[in-house]
Amino acid sequence: MLKISKKADYALMALQHIATVQFGDVTPGRVVNTKEIAEEYNIPLELLAKVLQTLAKNALIESHNGPKGGYVLARRAHQITIAQILESIEGPLGITDCSHEKDGEFCMQRDNCHIRTPLLKVQDSIAQLLNNMTLQDMMGGTPLITIQSPAAQGVER
């Protein structure tokens, strides 16, 4: 349960790779192309291409066309959160269908639903978790993760 998609997985791998190349000691500032990443991690080339295109559209990376082209991080690694990456690929975080109901939409259980509020607390905690972890944390060091459970905060009714 609560699995992230392969595409999101690939996005994380690719960004980790780009970040490491770009801010590592070996070839700092180097542009990374899709093929390099696909081969390095055994990711289907064309699928990865779409993932990277999406990330570029969401301004997490910058693309450079032509030979010697490829991708570069749009920001520094510590300014790119895991939440941003995942949301770029999979859309906004939403534990339940009713998490981001717009006006007009409507849930059959809404009037009488007693689990919405506690579930939104859970969702907020996960969001906090993913927002507090950045690409930088995935480059080498152990990520610092601190969360507070909704139960500990008290569930309002």
Add this chain to the structure above:
Amino acid sequence: MLKISKKADYALMALQHIATVQFGDVTPGRVVNTKEIAEEYNIPLELLAKVLQTLAKNALIESHNGPKGGYVLARRAHQITIAQILESIEGPLGITDCSHEKDGEFCMQRDNCHIRTPLLKVQDSIAQLLNNMTLQDMMGGTPLITIQSPAAQGVER
């Protein structure tokens, strides 16, 4: 992203309902049948039936056959965690495909994967979150039954 299924949603609603009926002030100890829950929350009857059967198989609730039959919590509400409920319906928590790889299974990216460890950290944090929240924390605030117990008003711990 990270959405739980409708079935898991229904499971939470149903258990919240059963818990509230069973430990509330109005009809404590009452057995609740599938139809009652389905009608109360507009859940397709037969789908809910399957969900409750699964919960019974996982020993979260006890079933009683025959007329006046139905379901009762197998344990007290504070001993049933959200994690247990969700895992009963959706299987074990697993952010990535490689979260519970058995020997013999194998991931194309494994040898060279730098995101596995940090992602497992995220997963552990979510697990901790879901394990620390119980059905008890989701009780209270129903239009049918008002809980007056101190435990329902503020969450201890």
Add this chain to the structure above:
DNA sequence: TGATCGGAGACCATTATAGTCTCCGATCTT
């Protein structure tokens, strides 16, 4: 000018989800 890059969209197979239908066995009431 042509090889190399990303951009974009159609396309497809497989799987998961959500929901339905039918029949069975247990049990309670009468």
Add this chain to the structure above:
DNA sequence: AAGATCGGAGACTATAATGGTCTCCGATCA
């Protein structure tokens, strides 16, 4: 004992999401 009411179980289906492929285009650089 009979019949109504409950859960148990499995087959079945429609729809959507996922994972992946294919093709063509435009930009760019040597």
